[in-house]
Amino acid sequence: xxxxxxxxxxxxxxxxxxxxxxxxxxxxxxxxxxxxxxxxxxxxxxxxxxxxxxxxxxxxxxxxxxxxxxxxxxxxxxxxxxxxxxxxxxxxxxxxxxxxxxxxxxxxxxxxxxxxxxxxxxxxxxxxxxxxxxxxxxxxxxxxxxxxxxxxxxxxxxxxxxxxxxxxxxxxxxxxxxxxxxxxxxxxxxxxxxxxxxxxxxxxxxxxxxxxxxxxxxxxxxxxxxxxxxxxxxxxxxxxxxxxxxxxxxxxxxxxxxxxxxxxxxxxxxxxxxxxxxxxxxxxxxxxxxxxxxxxxxxxxxxxxxxxxxxxxxxxxxxxxxxxxxxxxxxxxxxxxxxxxxxx
Ligand code: RAM
Numbered sequence: 001x002x003x004x005x006x007x008x009x010x011x012x013x014x015x016x017x018x019x020x021x022x023x024x025x026x027x028x029x030x031x032x033x034x035x036x037x038x039x040x041x042x043x044x045x046x047x048x049x050x051x052x053x054x055x056x057x058x059x060x061x062x063x064x065x066x067x068x069x070x071x072x073x074x075x076x077x078x079x080x081x082x083x084x085x086x087x088x089x090x091x092x093x094x095x096x097x098x099x100x101x102x103x104x105x106x107x108x109x110x111x112x113x114x115x116x117x118x119x120x121x122x123x124x125x126x127x128x129x130x131x132x133x134x135x136x137x138x139x140x141x142x143x144x145x146x147x148x149x150x151x152x153x154x155x156x157x158x159x160x161x162x163x164x165x166x167x168x169x170x171x172x173x174x175x176x177x178x179x180x181x182x183x184x185x186x187x188x189x190x191x192x193x194x195x196x197x198x199x200x201x202x203x204x205x206x207x208x209x210x211x212x213x214x215x216x217x218x219x220x221x222x223x224x225x226x227x228x229x230x231x232x233x234x235x236x237x238x239x240x241x242x243x244x245x246x247x248x249x250x251x252x253x254x255x256x257x258x259x260x261x262x263x264x265x266x267x268x269x270x271x272x273x274x275x276x277x278x279x280x281x282x283x284x285x286x287x288x289x290x291x292x293x294x295x296x297x298x299x300x301x302x303x304x305x306x307x308x309x310x311x312x313x314x315x316x317x318x319x320x321x322x323x324x325x326x327x328x329x330x331x332x333x334x335x336x337x338x339x340x341x342x343x344x
Pocket of ligand 1: 043047049050099124125167171173203228229230231254255
């Protein structure tokens with residue numbers, strides 16, 4: 001027994017030396033542990049959608065025994081995310097899954113991350129193809145844009161002034177949806193819908209409230225405000241409710257059931273759409289694990305295990321890169337909102 005105790009440290013040292021010599025030494029993180037640390041970065045703090053997305057990511061990584069770093073800047077800017085990514089590179093994380101504040105501006109720092117063998121996934125809001133391995137798209141971009149135009153058409157009764165209340169002017173996901181909306185509005189069916197303005201509430205509640213007030217002041221005949229952001233839609237519905245404009249100006253777009261149940265019930269938002277943000281983050285986590293484990297490269301046709309969500313396949317994205325699509329958008333309306341308001 002005593003002899004064993006004396007020999008053990010030498011045995012362990014010998015094993016470590018042979019691992020290093022054979023190139024099997026684990027990559028270490030800042031804390032000196034094995035780098036099974038995966039980071040998730042959202043657009044900004046204080047966004048319940050982002051919190052749910054990061055919850056889902058964390059659940060996936062922990063299911064597989066990994067460690068998670070959750071980060072989000074105070075304001076939704078590219079500059080602030082660049083600083084965070086620089087810190088994550090120094091921490092030698094295995095992967096970064098990000099909902100980006102800008103499509104192109106993160107490219108230099110993400111190129112540095114890639115050079116440090118950190119795998120890059122985008123979820124929710126993408127970066128350009130050169131800066132990512134794969135994008136996790138909540139739903140087909142074209143389908144989301146077309147669905148929102150059809151909702152505006154329906155809620156406006158087929159004609160009249162509509163406006164968009166977006167997040168930031170740089171947000172790649174909102175900009176992609178708005179580009180589809182503008183294209184869709186050119187179809188003859190929508191000829192009598194008049195898009196008067198695209199306003200930006202920056203995913204900040206106060207700015208979204210004041211931008212909604214501005215739209216109401218500037219466009220007296222406004223029939224519908226489409227807000228493709230969970231922060232914007234909740235702010236717009238609050239303004240309509242507080243000003244007793246329910247039924248006069250309708251709100252639709254993309255909203256969290258937990259924040260919108262009150263407004264779907266009172267009729268300020270007749271219906272809206274979204275997907276499960278927890279599942280979106282969870283799928284991002286499994287994609288990050290597959291990339292970091294060298295099971296996929298993010299190329300078209302790659303298949304990976306999405307945990308409880310099943311198997312997913314990487315497909316072509318409309319921007320020339322690749323993506324994985326979570327599923328179709330879901331419609332929330334008075335008949336089903338109560339089932340969902342406590343889920344997310
Ligand atoms: C906001 C964010 C997020 C978007 C949702 C719909 O919370 O801008 O990126 O996907 O809305």
